[in-house]
Amino acid sequence: MEKNYTTQMDAARKNIITPQMEEVLKQENISKEFLLENVAAGRIVIPANRSHSGLKASGIGNGLTTKINVNLGVSKDVCSFSGEMVKADLAVKHGAHAVMDLSVSGNTEQFRKRLIAELPLVLGTVPIYDTLTRTKKEVRDITVDDWFETVETHAANGVDFITIHAGLTRKAISSLKKAGRLCGIVSRGGAILVEWMEKNGLENPFYTHFDRLLEICRARDVCISLGDGLRPGAIHDSTDGPQIQELITLGELTRYAWEQDVQVMIEGPGHVPLHEIAMNMQLQKKLCHGAPFYVLGPLVTDIAPGYDHITAAIGGAMAAMNGADFLCYVTPAEHLRLPTLADVKEGIMAARIAAHTGDIAKGIKTSGHRDNIMSRARGTLDWGGQFNTAIDPEKAREYRTSSLPSHEDVCTMCGDFCAVKRMENLL
Structure with missing residues (x-):
């Protein structure tokens, strides 16, 4: 029987419990009414592409346990898809909820399809990277159609969420040039888009053609993770004008996406000193209307290369306590190299500890039950x-x-x- 809804958000607004929602209800200590209300309002997302048949769905957002993501993918210098597949298996074994494929070399589509076919986890990608890999063009020569053809390919492959830096406008770039940052832009996707915009004298294509993006995502129920192209890459740069300028735009785009029944997450910093983390979580929730918040770390100091899984776990626990819903793991190899299998495991464990610690602090029901068993x-x-x-x-x-x-x-x-x-x- 054909489904009479388009996205998880559309289903919730029609009071329909989907199979993916049933899966979330098995994992979380919440009621059907609570889940429907929050998915309908955009405060919970369930990334679940219609073509991802083997998916074990996870809910991300208000009132749910904090989830963690594992980044993997090949580079030109270390291009072993079989090695990255072992990392993906580690993510499953050690309790991650999602994997992001950030590959920037080789046959990315074949690897992406294998991940979707073999892993039960939510899968995310960054189509901006893959556009350069797929077209083999210089950044200046990428066309608007090139950008969107990659998005369509990822959606058709079965990707559950995509990072799109749609809030990185020319106005935000102007703010960046005056900001006096120590680390400028540290987002790969953000840097690629800024280069394209500056060399072509054009506005961000994903901002200008946001309707086109929504049409693609709505057709297959792809959740948009609105990327923070101007996230701080140094604690000195945290909570500055460019970061907030982009966040304001992301809030505007979030409301527009919700009007089209498209699910949205917001990506956040980055490098943030400990005393600014709570403020950053509150700003995001306020400016982006309670949309789920997905943070990288945040890293609370810049002097610990080789130990950044620890700096991220400290920040991640604080972020989760104050409202972050989804933590992207950070490995000991951050800033230094592509992570090894040992690095991946260390990163997963650090992120899981941070998420669990945050859940206890923010009062998620039964979150401390396992601690009591250990104590006995x-x-x-x-x-x-x-x-x-x-x-x-x-x-x-x-x-x-x-x-x-x-x-x-x-x-x-x-x-x-x-x-x-x-x-x-x-x-």
């Missing part, structure tokens, strides 16, 4: 229970078995001085 296991020296409850059971077991005590009920940190063992009979 620790309080009874139940090592098996601790391993089974741990976010990374493999690593917990590995650490335990690498240094076994003379008495198996304690560990080599305390031994006979173990407080729990000493108190188990007295208390």
Whole structure:
């Protein structure tokens, strides 16, 4: 039987519970009424392309657990699609909710189709990158049709959400030139668009032809992740005029997309000092009318290359506590190289810890239940229970078995001085 709705938002506005909504309801402690109300209003998105048949849908937004995304993809220097596929499998194994393919070399469409066919996770892409790879043209020579043909290809392939830097207008670029930033533009998609706009003397094609973008996305229910081309790449640049100028435009475009029943997320910074994170979350929610917020980190200091999964986890936990809905993982390799498999796992775990920490702080129901199970296991020296409850059971077991005590009920940190063992009979 043919569906009588176009997008998840359209279905919610018609009071229809879709199969994807049923999947979300199994994962979250919310009612059908709450889900319908928030999807209809745009405060929750369920990225689910009509052509992505094997998808395990996830909800992102108000009142839901914080989700995490894993970036992967090949470059010209490291072009192993099989290696990136192993990273995608790691994302599934270690509890990510989405994967973004950021490939900028090789047969990207073939890899994209394989990801869609084999992974149950939500898949996102950045068509701006792929336009250069697909057409093999210089940036100046890309046509408006070239940009949109790539979007149409990604939508037809089954991509669930696409990052589009539609708020990066000439007005915002003018603001950037006067801002005195230390790091200018750090968004790859943003830099490509600015180069195109400056060399051709034209406005952002995705802003000018936003209706065309909405038509493509509505036809296949592709969620638009409105990209932050002017996100700060240094804590010095955080919350400056260009960032806010773009955010205001993204809020205007969000309302326009909702009028066409198109789902929208907003992407956010970037590099933000700890004391500005709450303000940034509140600004986004206010200016973008409660649309789900997708943040990269944010990284709270600039001096930790090799440890940026930690700086991002600190910022991510704070961001989630204050309203961020979707965290993009950051690996130890950020700013340095394409991440290895070990880097990917470290990034996933750091992001998951940040998301879980944020959920406890913002009062998501049952979010602390697993912590209580762990605490009971620790309080009874139940090592098996601790391993089974741990976010990374493999690593917990590995650490335990690498240094076994003379008495198996304690560990080599305390031994006979173990407080729990000493108190188990007295208390």
